[in-house]
Amino acid sequence: MREFDYQRASDVAGAVALLGADPDTRFLGGGTNLVDLMKSGVERPARLVDIRELPLDEIEPTPDGGLRIGATVTNGDLAAHPEIRRRYPALAQAVLAGASGQLRNMATVGGNLLQRTRCGYFTDVTKPCNKRVPGSGCPAIEGEHHNHAILGASGHCVAVHPSDMAVALAAFDAVVHFHAADGPGQSPLADFYLPVGDTPHRETALPPGALITHVTLPPAPVAARSRYRKVRERASYAFAIGSLAAALDVRDGVVQDARLAFGAVASRPWRAGAAERVLIGAPADAGTYAAAADAELAAARPLPHNGYKVELIRNLVVAVLSELAEEAAR
Amino acid sequence: MRKKQLMTSSTSSVITLKINGEKHTLPVDHRTTLLDALRERLDLTGTKKGCDQGQCGACTVLLDGRRAVACLQLAVAAENREITTIEGVADGDRLHPVQQAFLDLDGFQCGYCTPGQICSAIGVIEEHAAGWPSAATSDVRPEAGPPPLSAEEIRERMSGNLCRCGAYVSIVEAVARAAGVQADERRGEDVPAGKGAAA
Numbered sequence: 001m002r003e004f005d006y007q008r009a010s011d012v013a014g015a016v017a018l019l020g021a022d023p024d025t026r027f028l029g030g031g032t033n034l035v036d037l038m039k040s041g042v043e044r045p046a047r048l049v050d051i052r053e054l055p056l057d058e059i060e061p062t063p064d065g066g067l068r069i070g071a072t073v074t075n076g077d078l079a080a081h082p083e084i085r086r087r088y089p090a091l092a093q094a095v096l097a098g099a100s101g102q103l104r105n106m107a108t109v110g111g112n113l114l115q116r117t118r119c120g121y122f123t124d125v126t127k128p129c130n131k132r133v134p135g136s137g138c139p140a141i142e143g144e145h146h147n148h149a150i151l152g153a154s155g156h157c158v159a160v161h162p163s164d165m166a167v168a169l170a171a172f173d174a175v176v177h178f179h180a181a182d183g184p185g186q187s188p189l190a191d192f193y194l195p196v197g198d199t200p201h202r203e204t205a206l207p208p209g210a211l212i213t214h215v216t217l218p219p220a221p222v223a224a225r226s227r228y229r230k231v232r233e234r235a236s237y238a239f240a241i242g243s244l245a246a247a248l249d250v251r252d253g254v255v256q257d258a259r260l261a262f263g264a265v266a267s268r269p270w271r272a273g274a275a276e277r278v279l280i281g282a283p284a285d286a287g288t289y290a291a292a293a294d295a296e297l298a299a300a301r302p303l304p305h306n307g308y309k310v311e312l313i314r315n316l317v318v319a320v321l322s323e324l325a326e327e328a329a330r
Numbered sequence: 331m332r333k334k335q336l337m338t339s340s341t342s343s344v345i346t347l348k349i350n351g352e353k354h355t356l357p358v359d360h361r362t363t364l365l366d367a368l369r370e371r372l373d374l375t376g377t378k379k380g381c382d383q384g385q386c387g388a389c390t391v392l393l394d395g396r397r398a399v400a401c402l403q404l405a406v407a408a409e410n411r412e413i414t415t416i417e418g419v420a421d422g423d424r425l426h427p428v429q430q431a432f433l434d435l436d437g438f439q440c441g442y443c444t445p446g447q448i449c450s451a452i453g454v455i456e457e458h459a460a461g462w463p464s465a466a467t468s469d470v471r472p473e474a475g476p477p478p479l480s481a482e483e484i485r486e487r488m489s490g491n492l493c494r495c496g497a498y499v500s501i502v503e504a505v506a507r508a509a510g511v512q513a514d515e516r517r518g519e520d521v522p523a524g525k526g527a528a529a
Contacts, residue, residue: 001361003341003359003360003361004341004360004361005340005341005360006343006360006404006406006407008407028404028407031402031403031404031407032384032399032402035363035402035403035404036383036384036402038361039382039383048360048404050407052407053410076396076457076462079462079463079470080457080460080461080462080463082472085463085470085471085472086471086472086473089470089471092463092470093465093470096463096464096465096467096470097465099490100387100489100490100491101397101450101453101454101457101487101488101489101490102384102387102390102397102398102399102450102453102490103384103399103402103490105393105396105397105398105453106393106398106399106402106403235486235489236465236485236486236489237489237490
């Protein structure tokens with residue numbers, strides 16, 4: 001590991017000033033991804049600015065009836081919070097489906113959004129990777145890609161975003177708030193992760209040197225009946241090979257409102273807008289759910305070894321929406 | 331001389347760690363993890379190094395009472411925190427209920443993962459007592475109330491601790507027993523003096 005300077009920030013503006021525009025400096029939150037990447041040499045910062053003690057660890061109601069989640073709230077505290085569990089249960093479930101209890105107690109909301117892909121070529125510094133070394137190539141396209149993207153990828157990168165939490169946040173129209181050198185700013189989560197294109201090393205819309213301060217969730221009555229379901233290669237403590245955050249409001253057998261987002265299928269949490277448009281106003285039955293999934297998955301471009309994800313996501317959509325509709329009918 | 335160089339370098343610091351209630355001041359290279367500081371610098375070798383990547387849980391300690399992996403925690407960033415290691419969980423000669431349960435029920439074979447398992451289980455029992463749900467909880471809404479600490483719940487909550495000997499069956503039993511003992515003790519705190527649940 002490269003030697004590095006370490007400084008502890010005492011306020012947000014000070015943290016942003018400390019970091020400046022230095023590309024060799026990183027903010028340190030829980031460290032569960034950054035420290036791991038520093039050990040493997042993927043990240044080689046010359047300086048860390050520790051932001052864990054900043055006063056960004058609260059979950060508070062917003063005036064419009066939503067919630068404001070501080071950037072240094074741990075995943076553990078987020079999933080345990082009564083208002084998250086009551087109003088956005090799929091978000092609590094998504095967080096609980098990720099990592100282990102130990103890691104959830106360390107990892108923060110801001111860091112969760114900014115965590116890097118677990119693509120084996122990205123994390124192995126002896127291999128080419130366009131995300132890590134722009135222009136060096138993408139061995140995953142011809143190589144090991146059974147857990148890579150089926151949506152929104154490019155010929156330059158097929159890696160997936162590993163977060164569970166972000167999938168639920170995408171379904172519920174979360175907004176990412178940050179503090180940059182020129183002051184505060186915000187970005188809807190839908191626009192926060194950049195298209196892959198030929199710049200897979202540019203991952204987010206966060207301005208250089210900016211610090212995520214909090215995430216807001218607008219009020220979403222439909223989210224009260226929501227679910228996160230994750231499929232992985234063992235029963236617990238593994239990254240998803242496919243996941244779904246879903247919310248459904250059914251009245252008189254007709255879908256009134258619906259939210260769907262897919263995980264582990266793209267470089268970002270994949271909000272399934274085409275599927276939602278099929279659902280809303282349609283009869284709440286398995287045929288509708290399958291048609292909704294198909295509308296979204298029409299854009300899927302699977303690789304030779306990850307075609308199973310298309311059927312997996314389709315089955316998840318039908319199963320989870322059927323369960324939510326059945327619960328609504330009780 | 332070397333110490334002075336370390337103290338003035340921008341890549342090292344003199345830090346004070348509060349471990350098991352005791353303060354330790356030491357110079358550290360910023361790259362030092364809490365795990366390496368405990369084992370290599372402070373002779374607290376109860377905390378074990380398994381994968382060193384946050385995947386096995388052998389290095390689990392308690393930070394401010396919450397379980398965490400010491401291998402991904404930089405020592406310099408652990409200043410200002412209450413660190414509890416396996417050396418600090420017993421009350422003098424009286425073992426922690428989780429330690430006693432692991433002994434009584436053979437919750438280990440080789441013992442290498444055991445300090446991490448025990449620290450993690452202490453955290454699990456606290457989290458459960460605080461009403462935290464898990465991925466095994468069917469209804470996470472607070473109105474549903476806390477789930478019973480079933481074997482399924484224990485397995486899910488302890489999934490961050492690997493045991494290469496495969497002592498999982500006994501580990502689950504030990505965590506369940508210790509949780510029951512601690513629940514009894516908690517209830518005991520509310521009863522009048524002399525009628526505690528110490529028996």
